[in-house]
Amino acid sequence: MPSDESAVSFKRAAAERAVDFIQSGMVVGLGTGSTTAFAVRKLAARLADGTLKDVVGVPTSRATEALATSLGMPLTTLDVHPVVDLTIDGADEVAPDLSLIKGGGGALLREKVVAQASRREVIIVDAPKLSPRLGTKWPVPVEVLPFGWRSQSLFLESLGARVTVRLALDGAPFQTDQGNLVLDCDFGPLHDAAGLAAKLESRAGVMAHGLFLNLTTDLVVAGPDGITHRVR
């Protein structure tokens, strides 16, 4: 395992490489998490030094909105710009077909909305997040409406999950930007991620899930052997 310090430097390296894909005039989706934060900082620096111009960002969470605003980055919304040229976002686990588990930061719903509105979805990760099969390293986050959430928990258990209610640092249930709960669902390695996604999507009260299938267009990975860029 890499040290925390090297994981951070890999995250930064992947993030800064992805910023090279941004061109002046683009509408750019801004993901959520520690890796994406490096990209937001680099993008803000390039706007400040004039090497990029007229870029507007669509933040995927209140946290990213606050960071971008603090850096003076111009922001917009999907209401004003319903098509995003390129989004940069992190992930928690990446399978060989570039399908993902996301939602470790709890922003999965807005991240998926922005990803589906994006022409290019550039995922940036440090190498330990690569996995032979989704579910091997990370549970599937499922965002549920607080109304009736225990019924959703039983439903998820009936699908084979060990369910944990995500907690905030103060020990209270974590709330998403939409005021929903997150149930972290350990299904073990997934043999039919698409089938599971379909079951989750057919259940009322499930607002979003962290399986991002067929959304990644580019993957940038940084690790001890350098940076690689894969295109799907």
Ligand SMILES: O=C(CO)[C@H](O)[C@H](O)COP(=O)(O)O
């Ligand atoms: O999906 C996410 C937030 O909902 C993040 O992109 C994911 O959790 C990765 O986070 P980090 O870059 O901090 O490792």
